[in-house]
Amino acid sequence: MSWYCAYSRGRPVHARYHDNEHGFPSSDEKVLFERLAMEIMQAGLSWDIVLKKRKALNLAFDGFRPDKVAAYGARDIARLLRDSSIIRNRRKIEAIIENARRVLAMRDTCGGFAGWLAAHYPRSRVAWVKLFRERFVFMGSEIVNEFLMGFSLLPGAHRKDCHVNEKIRRAIERKGRSDKICAIMKKDKRNN
Numbered sequence: 001m002s003w004y005c006a007y008s009r010g011r012p013v014h015a016r017y018h019d020n021e022h023g024f025p026s027s028d029e030k031v032l033f034e035r036l037a038m039e040i041m042q043a044g045l046s047w048d049i050v051l052k053k054r055k056a057l058n059l060a061f062d063g064f065r066p067d068k069v070a071a072y073g074a075r076d077i078a079r080l081l082r083d084s085s086i087i088r089n090r091r092k093i094e095a096i097i098e099n100a101r102r103v104l105a106m107r108d109t110c111g112g113f114a115g116w117l118a119a120h121y122p123r124s125r126v127a128w129v130k131l132f133r134e135r136f137v138f139m140g141s142e143i144v145n146e147f148l149m150g151f152s153l154l155p156g157a158h159r160k161d162c163h164v165n166e167k168i169r170r171a172i173e174r175k176g177r178s179d180k181i182c183a184i185m186k187k188d189k190r191n192n
């Protein structure tokens with residue numbers, strides 16, 4: 001969403017997000033899951049609404065810790081549907097809970113959510129959407145697209161001339177190094 005570069009200027013909540021999070025890579029399961037949940041919450045609404053409700057959403061969803069959310073039952077769904085500070089949509093809430101369970105399941109099979117993303121990078125937009133639909137629920141193509149762009153797994157987060165691109169490039173470089181270290185450590189573990 002390269003329009004966001006101009007839009008975020010002069011809007012403090014958005015400027016902070018634009019300058020420090022939008023398009024930046026992450027290997028943190030909680031960060032990835034929070035973003036996936038925010039993209040689901042956004043469906044049919046504006047990013048402005050979701051970002052302004054981010055704090056309330058985090059409070060309501062136990063900081064988007066996948067273990068916590070995966071364990072939610074009917075009582076939690078009822079609590080969330082009563083919470084006027086968040087986006088009260090049963091289908092979205094149930095999808096976020098189900099996706100938390102899917103994230104937990106990834107821990108055993110593919111080196112976690114981050115490992116799964118890294119293993120499938122790069123691929124086309126269409127192929128990503130197909131992959132996400134096999135793995136998660138409530139995956140409209142816009143949700144998948146925005147999620148991936150948000151971590152620079154698909155291009156287009158920022159305008160070509162945006163000052164943040166350089167910061168992101170350095171962050172990807174750092175992440176590339178730690179991913180490599182992680183791969184070496186995993187190999188050592190197997191050899192021992």
Ligand SMILES: [Zn+2]
Pocket residue numbers: 004005018157158159162163164
């Ligand atoms: Zn930008």
